[in-house]
Amino acid sequence: MGVEFSMENIRRCLCLECPVQKRSRCVADKKKIMLLITQQDLDSAMRMDTDRVPGVYCSTGRAICRDIDPHEVCLCSECEVWDEHGLGEGRVTDYFCIREE
Template sequence: MSTDIENKVPYTVSNIEKCMCSQCPVQANSVCAQEKFSSFKNEIKSSGGGEGPEPKEVPGIYCSTGSATCIDLNPNQQCICKTCAVWEEYDLEHAKPMMYFCNIGRAD
């Protein structure tokens, strides 16, 4: 587990695959996020796990990339960041911000 929170969460295919954002209630009713999720899954499959898609096209890993480009997210819903393997691996409990990266921005 990383204890150096000065290092940002790397934007990698591995971290994208561990990311729980696509299952988050904050994004559940977002047409934008759901469309991006469908497109992104197809792109990951066709790339064979090489380079990931552009961050603005990924409906997640906001702890790495920053605020969501989708504007129809509902930040009043319960965030599930604490259930994510990326959260644990990068010790995001001690990051700023600590949750709601999709709304507030990436973890530092």
């Protein structure tokens, strides 16, 4: 697939706004950690490990938070990262957070 796990892709990723993650306590906790890192650390990019970021699943694989709701609507196809990398053309065309590729 070749999607880089980078601060640029983290910023452009829609996963944090996705209804699939809306009610997840785990995602909410990880969002708080991300906010704290970016507010307190000028070198925050170095501390954004895949286990801290609830998103960019097209890069990292399946979600680490298991309390997400796969019955909600997925926003993958509306994401800039998705479009830029032609992810709709692959075998997995939605719900990267659930179906590791």
